[in-house]
Amino acid sequence: MRSNTQDDEPVIVVRGLKSAFGEQVVHDGLDLSVRRGEIFGVVGGSGTGKSVLMRSIIGLQVPVEGEVEVFGQPTIGREEIELTDLTKRWGVLFQGGALFSTLTVAENVQVPIREFYPNLDGALLDEIAAYKVVMSGLPADAGPKFPAELSGGMKKRAGLARALALDPELLFLDEPTAGLDPIGAAAFDELTKSLQKTLGLTVFLITHDLDTLYAICDRVAVLADKKVIAVGTIDELLALDHPWIQEYFKGPRGRAAIATVERNDHAPEGAK
Numbered sequence: 001m002r003s004n005t006q007d008d009e010p011v012i013v014v015r016g017l018k019s020a021f022g023e024q025v026v027h028d029g030l031d032l033s034v035r036r037g038e039i040f041g042v043v044g045g046s047g048t049g050k051s052v053l054m055r056s057i058i059g060l061q062v063p064v065e066g067e068v069e070v071f072g073q074p075t076i077g078r079e080e081i082e083l084t085d086l087t088k089r090w091g092v093l094f095q096g097g098a099l100f101s102t103l104t105v106a107e108n109v110q111v112p113i114r115e116f117y118p119n120l121d122g123a124l125l126d127e128i129a130a131y132k133v134v135m136s137g138l139p140a141d142a143g144p145k146f147p148a149e150l151s152g153g154m155k156k157r158a159g160l161a162r163a164l165a166l167d168p169e170l171l172f173l174d175e176p177t178a179g180l181d182p183i184g185a186a187a188f189d190e191l192t193k194s195l196q197k198t199l200g201l202t203v204f205l206i207t208h209d210l211d212t213l214y215a216i217c218d219r220v221a222v223l224a225d226k227k228v229i230a231v232g233t234i235d236e237l238l239a240l241d242h243p244w245i246q247e248y249f250k251g252p253r254g255r256a257a258i259a260t261v262e263r264n265d266h267a268p269e270g271a272k
């Protein structure tokens with residue numbers, strides 16, 4: 001087993017996080033804990049600092065105060081080189097995919113592999129990339145294509161293939177279904193769930209997509225007032241009388257998402 005974290009220890013711990021850009025304080029006293037193997041959803045209004053939180057966890061954003069640990073190791077205030085052993089244990093799908101436009105899909109997938117294993121044989125690199133492409137639900141012939149030749153949904157899958165390049169234990173997904181049609185979004189959700197199950201991944205998932213929250217998240221954290229104001233299963237969150245939570249989960253879109261889940265739960269096998 002690669003992990004040096006006990007199974008019952010959280011994979012991500014954030015304590016007392018304060019993030020600011022000049023005078024603008026984005027987080028203040030934010031605490032968070034993500035358990036091994038769960039799909040942990042993060043929701044909150046636009047600009048509440050979900051992406052900044054993710055960047056702080058992976059060491060790309062230096063906070064003003066606070067502690068962050070991933071797999072029991074601090075990620076704040078360490079030189080990039082020191083993070084290397086840790087960074088290869090997680091994969092990140094940034095908002096928008098962040099693919100290199102001048103590289104093919106396969107070459108994009110190979111970028112992190114080359115970074116960590118510069119002496120790897122070209123044929124083996126091609127083989128690994130081809131495997132990750134298919135694993136992400138892309139057709140095998142997507143490998144030689146450039147990002148501009150892909151649909152929005154395919155771009156997300158290509159970004160996912162790159163995030164999976166190093167066989168991570170932890171996956172960060174920043175709004176993976178944004179901009180996808182409902183069928184494409186549901187298919188991406190299913191893929192995320194099946195990867196979590198088959199690879200035993202822990203998933204940190206930022207989303208505005210209520211269908212995603214209902215369909216695949218084990219627990220959800222709500223960001224508001226510069227901190228995590230609540231964490232729990234959707235049923236636990238629904239029991240809280242915070243106005244934003246009520247409005248968000250029980251508004252028209254929330255009700256529609258519940259109806260979809262209930263329909264799927266009652267659908268005969270094979271029709272789901």
Ligand SMILES: Nc1ncnc2c1ncn2[C@@H]1O[C@H](COP(=O)(O)OP(=O)(O)OP(=O)(O)O)[C@@H](O)[C@H]1O
Nearest residue numbers: 021024026044045046047048049050051052053208
């Ligand atoms: N590099 C930066 N420099 C200055 N301000 C920033 C920077 N990155 C983020 N911010 C600000 O921090 C706040 C939180 O941004 P963030 O992108 O985390 O929000 P979010 O919750 O992910 O929003 P959305 O749901 O719209 O994607 C915003 O007000 C944003 O303008």
